[in-house]
Amino acid sequence: MSAPTAHDPAALEQLVAAKEVIVACGSGGVGKTTTAAALAAAVAARLGGRVLVLTVDPAKRLADALGLKGIGNEATRIPTSSFEAAGVKPKGELYAAMLDMSESWDALVRRHAPDARTAGQILANPLYRNISRRFSQGQDYIAMERLYELHEEGSYDLLVVDTPPSRNALDLLDAPARMQDFFSSRLLHWLTVPYRSRLVNLASKPFYQVADRVLGSQLLQDVADFFILFQTMREGFVARASAVDRLLHDLRTTFLLVTTLEAVPGREALEMKAALSERRLHLGLLVCNRVLPSTLTDPSSHEAAEALSAGAGELAELLSRQGAGELPADVTARVIEEVAGSFSNFRQVATRESELARELSSAHGVTVSVPYQPGHVADLSGLLQMGGTIWGEPGRSPRRRRS
Amino acid sequence: MTDLLARRLLFVTGKGGVGKTTVAAALGLLAAEQGKRTLVCEVEPKGDLSAAYECGPTPFKGREVGPGLTAMSMDTEASLREYLRLIARVPVVGRIGPVATAFDFVATAAPGIREILTVGKLCYEVRERHYDLVVVDASATGQVIGQLAAPSGINELVRVGLIRSQTDWMIEILADPAVTGAVIVTTPEEMPVSEAVDLAGRLGRETAVRLACVVANRVLPELFGHREEEVFERLCGRSEKAAVAKQLGVSVEAVSSVFAAARLAVTIRRDGAGHLEQLRAGIGEEVPLVYLPYLFGRAYGLRAIRQVAESLGEEL
Structure with a gap:
């Protein structure tokens, strides 16, 4: 594509310095996680401060590059010596953490359940495990919720969060609102009422007749039990979801849209861009990855x-x-x-691709192109080099190791 | 390999963005051209299938997009209604109110309900012999296992009820390798290949469906043989490039750019070849592996689907 890398490094520095939260989004396989990590590494190295990159499901190599050992919500610091080994004297500190879905769900339940007994019942419900692992909108919500929590803690100057690969990237943006809808729904109420009144008049409701015949009453009972328990967390959840939503719309938050310029991811990036602007979310940085030479x-x-x-x-x-x-x-x-x-x-x-790049980069903040490089980022040094390209450091292109 | 289209039910899956819909649409086109009554079903109704065939919306009830070729999009609510009407023989479908939303909650909580309605509809079309071949543009890696394993898995959750009693015939269709097969689509890149290998393993371990074939999409052509490569290296020398530029009356920089582009093409191809080796090693020797060429032109719409169908036809 044409007219790539020439962006103003000062503009990016300004953007990053003004923000406390950067949410990386984009379709799967475009290098979202790597880009998020590279940006975080660049900020820690060049701008300083305490920077945390929160990843969701990093490829093993990237996890190794960040020194992440296994899943866990604990943040790990990337030692200064690793930076120095890569020839960089970092101004700040870089931390990495991997989002643990089920641990985060459990924590959320413990926080919002009215008492320990109810929390225990929810955690033990057979359907709960399924919900917490499979509900893909739930994953998006958990990522945002964890981000909120980290921001509240206030131990970091900048949070860069990678987002889960969604079936639909837009789900991410609506996750907090959907969580509210879910609890506010009249249907949820409706679904659980008859069971609360001990199956009274159940037979008179056609829906239950059919559901019972098709699914079997045991399953329906399990489902109802679960929702009744889940309902008890409503207030906490709803309040929290709207706080999460406020953080996403906050002036201190910006979005990083990562894409390649291939047809499918490119089209999704355009949709994402439109969706961000429609929801009045700030798109501060666009990274076009694996771009062909101009x-x-x-x-x-x-x-x-x-x-x-x-x-x-x-x-x-x-x-x-x-x-x-x-x-x-x-x-x-x-x-x-x-x-x-x-x-x-x-x-x-x-x-x-250059036509797509033109459409993508119109009317928003900073656009960065990262040229196509064979191989992949294999270590911190690779991340820092990619970070250098994103940062707009002249004369250096990311070199990556071949596996 | 030639018997891929002799099956009755093909699930085309793979990482998002590798060209699942393109391959599914092309397989459907190819089968229809061979005279088979073919149904292509998009499991996630995002409209990719109608974009591929450049036709209008592809509803649950199906839309004829060519001779012997029908396209449809999955809709679990419609599937539930059809199921209630045809199999459960519930007469009041029209009057049971907002099935969809209430059902949504149940389906979200109870794993396998949504999946069984998807797979059930597809198996139903096979069982009723409405079509000779059903090609499924299935979900991406993450969800497809859940769908294919649903008929067996649902037995654990639903202990009684009609759905439970309906799973045996589905399992029979899914587990017969002569009837049902999975097609994994990938591209010669790191993540798609590692997901494809992972998926191939999980299919075997967690579902009854056998892997019929792996399609490596967007494979770049090999530019040079060994001798050509030697000559190319020499041509990249400074004096050679200067001679070329002088002879053609263009700048040395321009000639350099053209040569650099060829080198990049060689590098990308070589990078991809490495991933394809990993793919082959990962899926085992016995699984057929089909290569589809990278389409430099427009990779969208009916023209692209025809090109892919042609390449598939040559390979199958």
Whole structure:
């Protein structure tokens, strides 16, 4: 794509310095987690302060790079010596934590249940485990809730939070509101009422007749038990969910949208961007990952490729005469044609991608392009290099280790 | 491999964004072209299937998108209503009120309810022989296991009731490798490959459905053979590039960019080849692996689906 990396490093520094929370979003597989970690590392290294990156489900390599050992809500500090080993003297401190879904759910239940006995009953309900593990909107909510908690604690200057891979990335934005809806729903009430009144008049309600016949009364009873218990947490949950929602809309919070410029993630990023603006959430930083070099869309390169393609045979003859047998004319002609053909193939892709980049980067804060690099970020040094690119450090591109 | 389309029910899955819908739509097109009455079903009704076929909405009741080819989107509420009407023979479906919302809560809490209605509908179409082949644009890695395991898993939760009594015939369809198969789609990249390998293992351990085939989508062409590569390296030399630029009357920088682009293409391809080796090692030798070329042109819509169907046709 064209016109990439040239953003103003000062603008990014300004943005990051003004914010306390950065929420990374984007579709799966675009490098969201790595980008969040790289940004956090860059801030810790260059701007200073205590920076925490909260990841959800990092690939093993990234977890290793951050020194995360196993799941747990505990934050681990990345030692200064690791930075120094990577050739960086950090101004601040970098911490990493991995979100533990079921631990966070349990903590939430203990906090909001009216008493210890009810909490115990909820935790022991067979359906609770299923809810806490499977309810995907629940995962989004938990990530936001944990973020809120960390922000309240106030032990960090900047929180960078990675978000769970959702079926629908927009779910994340609506998670707190949905949690409120869930508890406020008349249906939830309706569903649990007959059981509270000990199955009185149950038979008269067609819905229950059908549900009973289809699902069996045992399951229905389990479900009802669960919801009755869950209802007791309503007040706490609703108050908390709206506090979480306020934090997301707070001036101190900004969103980091990560995407590649491929068709599907790109389209989802555009939707995400629209959704953020619709909900009046602040999109401060867009990172386009794995971007093709801008020379691919350069007219003079295109002209050269066309000339190579047209003159391949003649050129090969010439080079073959000059190359003293090292460049056999037939092979050389083939190579030149392949080179020109490949250029024109990738040019097509890059042109499409640069149009998408243009649409994505219009009318919002800072846009950063990270060039395509083979291999993947393997350690803190790789993260810092990627962080350097995001930070806009001149003349350095992220080098990544090959596995 | 040739018997992939001889099956009756194919679940196409893989990490999000690897081209599941494209492959499912192309398999459907290919089967229909071979004269099979084919149904393609999108499990997550996001409209990707209607975008792929460039047709209008694909409702639960199905939409004919070509000769012998029907497309539909899953809708668990509609599936529940159909189930109640056809199997449970509940006469009052129309009068039981907002089934969907009440049902939503139950389904959220009780694992497998939503899944069973999805899988149940698909198995039903197979059992009733409405179609010769049902191709499912299934959920992504995270959810598909739950769907495929639902008929067996539901027995643990639902101890009585009609749903329980309905699972045996579903399991029979799903567990027969001649009838049902899973197709995992991936791309030659790190995460999609590791998810594909993981999914292949989980399919075997946690579901009755056998892995029929793995499709590696968006595989870049190999630019050079060994001899070509040697020549390419020489051509990248300074004096050679200068000679080329002079001969063509263009700048050395422009020639360098074109050569650099070829080198990048070689690097991306080589990177991908490494991931494909891991894929092969991860899924085992016995699982057929099909490669689909990267589409440099538009990777969307019916034209792209036709191209993919053609490539699949050659490979299958």
